[in-house]
Amino acid sequence: MHRITSASAADLFDIAATRRIEQAAASALPPHTLMQRAGLAAARLAMALAPHARTIWIACGPGNNGGDGFEAAAQLRHRGFFPVVTFVDDEGRLPADAKASLQRARDAGVTFASAPPSSFELAMDALLGIGSTRPPSGAMAEWLARMHASASPVLSIDVPSGLDADTGMRASNPNQAPASVRATLTFLTLKPGLFTAQGRDAAGTVWFDDLGCSAFAQERPTARLAGAPDIQPRTHASHKGSYGDVAVIGGASGMAGAALLAGSAALHAGAGRVFVGLLDPRAAPVDTSQPELMLRDAHALDLAGMTVVCGCGGGDAVRELLPRVLSTAAALVLDADALNAIAVDPSLQAQLVARGQAGAPTVLTPHPLEAARLLGDTTGGVQANRLAAARALASRFGVVTVLKGSGTVIADAGDEPPVINSTGNARLATAGTGDVLAGMIGAALAMRRPAFEAACEAVWQHGRIADLWPADAAPLTAGSLARRAPD
Numbered sequence: 242m243h244r245i246t247s248a249s250a251a252d253l254f255d256i257a258a259t260r261r262i263e264q265a266a267a268s269a270l271p272p273h274t275l276m277q278r279a280g281l282a283a284a285r286l287a288m289a290l291a292p293h294a295r296t297i298w299i300a301c302g303p304g305n306n307g308g309d310g311f312e313a314a315a316q317l318r319h320r321g322f323f324p325v326v327t328f329v330d331d332e333g334r335l336p337a338d339a340k341a342s343l344q345r346a347r348d349a350g351v352t353f354a355s356a357p358p359s360s361f362e363l364a365m366d367a368l369l370g371i372g373s374t375r376p377p378s379g380a381m382a383e384w385l386a387r388m389h390a391s392a393s394p395v396l397s398i399d400v401p402s403g404l405d406a407d408t409g410m411r412a413s414n415p416n417q418a419p420a421s422v423r424a425t426l427t428f429l430t431l432k433p434g435l436f437t438a439q440g441r442d443a444a445g446t447v448w449f450d451d452l453g454c455s456a457f458a459q460e461r462p463t464a465r466l467a468g469a470p471d472i473q474p475r476t477h478a479s480h481k482g483s484y485g486d487v488a489v490i491g492g493a494s495g496m497a498g499a500a501l502l503a504g505s506a507a508l509h510a511g512a513g514r515v516f517v518g519l520l521d522p523r524a525a526p527v528d529t530s531q532p533e534l535m536l537r538d539a540h541a542l543d544l545a546g547m548t549v550v551c552g553c554g555g556g557d558a559v560r561e562l563l564p565r566v567l568s569t570a571a572a573l574v575l576d577a578d579a580l581n582a583i584a585v586d587p588s589l590q591a592q593l594v595a596r597g598q599a600g601a602p603t604v605l606t607p608h609p610l611e612a613a614r615l616l617g618d619t620t621g622g623v624q625a626n627r628l629a630a631a632r633a634l635a636s637r638f639g640v641v642t643v644l645k646g647s648g649t650v651i652a653d654a655g656d657e658p659p660v661i662n663s664t665g666n667a668r669l670a671t672a673g674t675g676d677v678l679a680g681m682i683g684a685a686l687a688m689r690r691p692a693f694e695a696a697c698e699a700v701w702q703h704g705r706i707a708d709l710w711p712a713d714a715a716p717l718t719a720g721s722l723a724r725r726a727p728d
């Protein structure tokens with residue numbers, strides 16, 4: 242068993258692949274082995290999370306997830322703990338594995354109750370796992386609300402009940418605040434839904450136990466966690482030309498800040514030279530707080546050979562420059578208003594596709610609403626399956642897509658599984674952080690990183706800066722994020 246951190250690189254498997262792996266493993270092992278291993282792992286983690294617990298409440302559901310809970314209860318009782326099990330259903334309907342574990346819990350002397358204990362030091366959610374088919378209701382919903390309202394830690398078994406392990410969507414109560422201390426112990430495979438959409442909030446700290454079955458995981462991953470990128474050392478005999486030129490195009494009237502933020506981020510991410518082509522004709526000729534940035538009139542910038550970051554604060558004015566940007570930029574990041582302009586213009590879309598066909602690297606950085614506009618979908622439709630939406634955008638336009646949000650998804654147009662980013666936190670929910678990300682990706686492209694790697698690395702670093710933000714420092718702002726340190 243090990244804890245998954247933002248540095249962990251790992252393959253993720255959807256429910257269908259997990260079921261196949263489970264079947265292959267179960268048929269090669271003696272009956273009940275997997276559930277006994279799962280229950281033992283759950284009991285061990287429960288003891289580690291609440292070593293002095295007097296009462297551990299284990300809520301068990303009608304399938305094998307409940308079976309894991311019974312098995313954990315038996316193991317905890319054998320070790321001198323006092324688990325109290327509440328069980329939602331008729332035991333006659335339990336699958337064979339779970340029935341055997343229920344019997345083992347009874348034989349171990351576990352207490353069964355019809356209602357949750359009045360106090361508990363740890364709650365174990367073994368109600369629903371990957372077999373969840375509809376929103377929890379009745380006693381199940383009440384018990385989930387009860388455990389998440391308590392100050393005690395909640396340990397979810399395999400998957401937080403009601404969370405779709407493929408998509409990270411919650412079946413119900415999407416706004417229900419999860420318990421402040423929460424962990425999920427997942428078995429056999431890591432599932433993508435634990436890491437994107439509502440999954441990260443629901444799951445808390447993710448622990449993984451392969452139940453000794455990694456040899457059976459011969460499936461193609463659905464997605465991946467990329468883990469910490471390798472730092473590319475700079476050679477001593479290098480100069481600013483070695484790290485490429487970035488040109489930011491944006492900053493229409495009243496929105497110069499967005500373009501300056503992207504420029505600052507590109508500079509601090511290591512680009513050799515950064516030009517900021519402002520769309521506002523009355524913009525100041527220099528930013529005295531960042532004199533390294535070379536401010537220009539966007540229309541006068543020669544973009545040939547440049548990595549262009551286009552759209553930050555671009556307003557409607559960016560539209561007229563897009564044909565030239567799409568046809569001349571050596572590498573390109575399209576953000577914000579550039580994406581909105583492309584979403585409503587078939588000729589720009591055709592140009593974007595042509596870039597992909599010509600092998601010109603392009604990265605799109607939409608948030609869910611921008612992605613929805615590009616796909617002709619709704620934000621809800623995009624969020625309902627973020628992996629699929631990112632893949633659809635990447636293949637439609639022949640680009641790398643960075644679908645922002647909790648668990649940012651990075652997909653390319655090829656066969657590679659998409660990456661779900663594992664860094665970042667709610668500190669990033671402040672104006673301008675998207676402009677900073679666009680600038681960081683631009684810098685990585687200017688340094689000749691392949692587009693998919695550039696996007697994955699920059700997204701990881703962007704979140705990592707927020708993760709390392711000192712708790713006692715001033716709140717994170719986009720400007721300080723771009724400079725990679727609190728003011």
Ligand SMILES: NC(=O)C1=CN([C@@H]2O[C@H](COP(=O)(O)OP(=O)(O)OC[C@H]3O[C@@H](n4cnc5c(N)ncnc54)[C@H](OP(=O)(O)O)[C@@H]3O)[C@@H](O)[C@H]2O)[C@@H](O)CC1
Nearest residue numbers: 275279303304305306369370371372373374375376377399
């Ligand atoms: N087999 C093994 O050895 C191993 C299995 N493992 C464990 O098994 C888990 C998968 O087990 P599973 O397939 O039985 O699915 P599970 O998530 O328990 O739920 C299915 C049951 O719930 C019911 N149901 C669904 N939604 C509902 C709702 N909202 N409200 C009420 N009922 C609802 C559904 O009934 P139905 O939809 O048919 O009415 C069915 O009865 C997996 O996540 C892992 O924890 C691991 O230990 C590895 C070894």
Ligand SMILES: [K+]
Nearest residue numbers: 366369400402
């Ligand atoms: K569960």
